[in-house]
Amino acid sequence: MRVLAKDITQAARDSRAGELEVSGWVHRIRDMGGITFVILRDRSGLLQLVFDEKPADSSGAPLTLESVITARGVPALNEKAPGGAELRVKELKILSLAAGDLPYQVNGDVSKTGLEAILDNRILSLRNPKIRSIFKVQSTIIEAFAAYLRSRDFTEIKSSKLVSTGTEGGTNLFQVEYFDRKVCLAQSPQFYKEVMVASGLERVFEIAPVYRAEKHDTPRHINEYVSLDVEMGFIESEKDLIDLEKDLLASIFEETARKNAKDLEAWGASVPKAEAAAMAPVIPYEESLKIVNAEAAKGKNPGSRIFDINPEAERLLCEWAFREKGVDLVFVNEFPRRYRPFYTYPLGGASGGEDPGAAALTMSFDCLFRGIEITSGSRRHHEYQAFAEALPKFGLKPEDMAGYLSLLRYGCPPHGGFAIGLERLTQKILGLSSVKEASLFPRDRKRVEP
Amino acid sequence: MRVLAKDITQAARDSRAGELEVSGWVHRIRDMGGITFVILRDRSGLLQLVFDEKPADSSGAPLTLESVITARGVPALNEKAPGGAELRVKELKILSLAAGDLPYQVNGDVSKTGLEAILDNRILSLRNPKIRSIFKVQSTIIEAFAAYLRSRDFTEIKSSKLVSTGTEGGTNLFQVEYFDRKVCLAQSPQFYKEVMVASGLERVFEIAPVYRAEKHDTPRHINEYVSLDVEMGFIESEKDLIDLEKDLLASIFEETARKNAKDLEAWGASVPKAEAAAMAPVIPYEESLKIVNAEAAKGKNPGSRIFDINPEAERLLCEWAFREKGVDLVFVNEFPRRYRPFYTYPLGGASGGEDPGAAALTMSFDCLFRGIEITSGSRRHHEYQAFAEALPKFGLKPEDMAGYLSLLRYGCPPHGGFAIGLERLTQKILGLSSVKEASLFPRDRKRVEP
Numbered sequence: 001m002r003v004l005a006k007d008i009t010q011a012a013r014d015s016r017a018g019e020l021e022v023s024g025w026v027h028r029i030r031d032m033g034g035i036t037f038v039i040l041r042d043r044s045g046l047l048q049l050v051f052d053e054k055p056a057d058s059s060g061a062p063l064t065l066e067s068v069i070t071a072r073g074v075p076a077l078n079e080k081a082p083g084g085a086e087l088r089v090k091e092l093k094i095l096s097l098a099a100g101d102l103p104y105q106v107n108g109d110v111s112k113t114g115l116e117a118i119l120d121n122r123i124l125s126l127r128n129p130k131i132r133s134i135f136k137v138q139s140t141i142i143e144a145f146a147a148y149l150r151s152r153d154f155t156e157i158k159s160s161k162l163v164s165t166g167t168e169g170g171t172n173l174f175q176v177e178y179f180d181r182k183v184c185l186a187q188s189p190q191f192y193k194e195v196m197v198a199s200g201l202e203r204v205f206e207i208a209p210v211y212r213a214e215k216h217d218t219p220r221h222i223n224e225y226v227s228l229d230v231e232m233g234f235i236e237s238e239k240d241l242i243d244l245e246k247d248l249l250a251s252i253f254e255e256t257a258r259k260n261a262k263d264l265e266a267w268g269a270s271v272p273k274a275e276a277a278a279m280a281p282v283i284p285y286e287e288s289l290k291i292v293n294a295e296a297a298k299g300k301n302p303g304s305r306i307f308d309i310n311p312e313a314e315r316l317l318c319e320w321a322f323r324e325k326g327v328d329l330v331f332v333n334e335f336p337r338r339y340r341p342f343y344t345y346p347l348g349g350a351s352g353g354e355d356p357g358a359a360a361l362t363m364s365f366d367c368l369f370r371g372i373e374i375t376s377g378s379r380r381h382h383e384y385q386a387f388a389e390a391l392p393k394f395g396l397k398p399e400d401m402a403g404y405l406s407l408l409r410y411g412c413p414p415h416g417g418f419a420i421g422l423e424r425l426t427q428k429i430l431g432l433s434s435v436k437e438a439s440l441f442p443r444d445r446k447r448v449e450p
Numbered sequence: 451m452r453v454l455a456k457d458i459t460q461a462a463r464d465s466r467a468g469e470l471e472v473s474g475w476v477h478r479i480r481d482m483g484g485i486t487f488v489i490l491r492d493r494s495g496l497l498q499l500v501f502d503e504k505p506a507d508s509s510g511a512p513l514t515l516e517s518v519i520t521a522r523g524v525p526a527l528n529e530k531a532p533g534g535a536e537l538r539v540k541e542l543k544i545l546s547l548a549a550g551d552l553p554y555q556v557n558g559d560v561s562k563t564g565l566e567a568i569l570d571n572r573i574l575s576l577r578n579p580k581i582r583s584i585f586k587v588q589s590t591i592i593e594a595f596a597a598y599l600r601s602r603d604f605t606e607i608k609s610s611k612l613v614s615t616g617t618e619g620g621t622n623l624f625q626v627e628y629f630d631r632k633v634c635l636a637q638s639p640q641f642y643k644e645v646m647v648a649s650g651l652e653r654v655f656e657i658a659p660v661y662r663a664e665k666h667d668t669p670r671h672i673n674e675y676v677s678l679d680v681e682m683g684f685i686e687s688e689k690d691l692i693d694l695e696k697d698l699l700a701s702i703f704e705e706t707a708r709k710n711a712k713d714l715e716a717w718g719a720s721v722p723k724a725e726a727a728a729m730a731p732v733i734p735y736e737e738s739l740k741i742v743n744a745e746a747a748k749g750k751n752p753g754s755r756i757f758d759i760n761p762e763a764e765r766l767l768c769e770w771a772f773r774e775k776g777v778d779l780v781f782v783n784e785f786p787r788r789y790r791p792f793y794t795y796p797l798g799g800a801s802g803g804e805d806p807g808a809a810a811l812t813m814s815f816d817c818l819f820r821g822i823e824i825t826s827g828s829r830r831h832h833e834y835q836a837f838a839e840a841l842p843k844f845g846l847k848p849e850d851m852a853g854y855l856s857l858l859r860y861g862c863p864p865h866g867g868f869a870i871g872l873e874r875l876t877q878k879i880l881g882l883s884s885v886k887e888a889s890l891f892p893r894d895r896k897r898v899e900p
Contacts, residue, residue: 440609
């Protein structure tokens with residue numbers, strides 16, 4: 001019966017434990033002449049194994065790094081060993097002897113390895129405990145996201161990723177050869193989550209990949225990412241969504257702190273307290289720009305002006321919020337229409353209020369966390385007539401938007417939603433330098449392997 | 451403050467309740483001359499509203515089916531109303547007046563509507579409470595799948611769906627134009643989940659879409675489906691996986707019965723008891739064929755022979771299991787090599803045992819539920835040398851399998867896993883006639899909309 005590395009210390013304290021069996025990977029080998037120390041790595045952590053003779057397989061080939069073994073022995077307390085205990089090995093079984101030409105040093109210091117080397121050797125770099133811990137945190141984020149929303153009566157949906165047209169206006173789409181026609185990979189489940197709200201589920205969420213054929217190559221972009229999507233009926237404005245997201249993020253932070261303390265520690269990271277998330281400021285777009293420019297004026301180029309919420313503005317706003325409000329989480333709302341997709345609801349009501357132009361404000365928001373946008377959200381159009389009239393302003397033809405129009409034509413509640421980029425949230429929680437580090441197998445312009 | 455339909459009965463019993471507000475869709479209108487009954491539908495259920503005059507909007511346009519409304523009124527007990535209570539409306543607000551030309555009867559009898567009509571009018575057919583209930587059950591399946599596996603120390607992963615080659619041998623793949631090259635949509639996260647087991651996570655699961663470019667048009671096939679994938683290290687044989695899946699299915703059945711009693715009832719469906727799932731027989735392939743042919747001999751064509759576990763055999767085996775063991779769940783294991791993918795581990799050990807030919811048996815299994823295969827699983831090759839030697843038998847060149855080989859070259863534990871088709875499991879739990887009914891927006895050869 002196998003015992004995990006993390007349970008050996010307890011076993012060593014129990015004099016009746018007898019011989020135990022552990023299994024895992026050879027993380028480190030230290031040959032001390034007489035005895036050999038092997039650090040074993042399993043899913044629970046690291047454990048020191050002590051061998052009286054040089055460990056080898058039945059043909060005499062010496063044990064290599066990354067080999068997978070099962071070892072039987074007696075647990076013993078040892079203050080110098082990781083976790084304060086070790087296993088004195090009586091019997092070794094090599095399940096898989098690793099080749100000696102490891103192209104990547106699994107037990108090395110991640111901070112000294114470049115991103116390209118980490119991604120080029122992904123199959124091996126994912127074995128590094130610190131790198132692997134990124135994905136334990138990510139697993140908790142997914143779990144906490146779903147659990148919180150279920151507790152608020154949301155239903156999980158799974159919509160198709162193969163669509164005949166894009167919902168964001170048709171650009172930046174990857175094309176798929178689908179039998180005798182061409183279709184696209186979905187940029188977002190936008191339309192489908194709205195359909196499911198209008199179906200009467202009212203509150204839905206989806207966790208699924210989305211695709212953006214953008215040619216960016218930056219630390220904040222990947223071409224395939226996991227979108228944590230939320231959509232909700234019977235809201236008044238984007239403020240209902242901001243309240244929901246604050247609570248949701250607080251719950252994700254809390255669960256991550258509770259379940260992944262060791263993983264956060266490995267990255268020297270911490271999450272905001274739940275109370276701090278609740279205090280995150282909500283700043284209208286116009287006012288945000290004033291704050292940004294006041295902040296910029298204190299910086300290196302005091303004469304420079306910032307005209308929209310670009311990456312530099314996102315960084316400055318988070319710095320401001322952290323200094324003034326004690327939390328590096330900010331919501332910017334009421335974006336002008338020109339920055340938002342066609343389905344965004346105008347601040348002045350469905351017909352656009354007094355100013356129907358591109359400068360008119362909308363019931364929309366972004367959430368910025370630690371210097372970067374992690375969420376976009378808005379209330380959406382739900383009134384057929386006003387929406388049909390708004391389409392030409394966006395260069396869209398009603399005949400191309402038959403799906404949207406039939407959704408609104410037959411009764412649709414006021415509704416809205418948002419989406420959180422899973423990899424960006426993971427990146428920012430752990431302080432990773434690139435979002436690519438937070439994707440198991442990132443896809444960018446150059447990379448589709450492994 | 452909005453109250454849900456399901457809470458009105460309780461409110462009606464409370465004499466202090468006063469006026470309440472409900473919101474939802476107009477499911478049915480019955481004009482009785484003097485008064486009008488409107489059945490309101492919200493996410494919690496149905497509620498009867500009573501109007502003293504004909505409900506209409508401010509311009510006098512009459513209320514239509516599927517319009518979204520908010521109604522204010524006084525709750526009252528009424529045995530004849532659904533749920534035993536109704537709301538006597540004082541004030542009506544129409545949030546979205548539906549057009550009167552509904553192309554699909556939302557409040558109709560699903561059993562009298564053909565599959566094509568349901569799918570052609572998907573945006574509206576999903577509003578039918580019975581159809582919508584399919585996806586409430588599906589949401590529970592996803593939740594229970596993840597919750598059970600987390601309780602067994604599994605980590606949730608999200609792998610890329612854009613791959614440079616297929617893992618199942620390269621056929622039936624959809625091609626994607628990815629910048630200046632072509633890639634494929636993943637048929638399965640097979641390789642990635644193995645990488646993550648070997649990374650040291652040891653136990654992983656993934657919930658994500660997979661793609662099969664098969665030209666089938668049957669009630670059991672769709673070209674995009676959600677795969678519930680499981681992979682686990684340090685197993686002895688496929689029997690460890692079968693034990694895991696029995697427990698997992700028992701947990702899914704239990705949660706569905708607990709959370710979706712009304713949805714199951716709507717379909718006249720029930721799930722096997724957890725104890726029954728534990729008793730599901732495990733029958734080696736050769737013996738399964740004998741049972742199948744003995745069953746077939748009792749049927750309409752007693753002279754016919756069945757030579758493999760085809761759809762007819764799946765049906766007969768489940769009938770046999772239900773009659774003999776009281777559960778329509780069967781595991782067939784030890785399939786001959788010719789029926790399984792190249793990465794399947796031979797029953798006789800890595801090098802293939804005494805019989806290395808195509809007839810040699812493997813550590814593999816299928817799970818059949820209510821007449822159909824819902825799962826395929828196996829132990830996988832984990833020994834580099836034996837695997838490299840096995841590749842040519844499958845017509846594969848080692849140079850094309852560089853990813854797999856590097857996975858096994860540097861230490862990989864004995865491991866295996868399985869995948870459950872979410873839509874098939876949903877279909878069989880509810881007794882739906884086609885798997886397409888269990889997909890929100892099914893994709894088949896002809897259908898990529900909505």
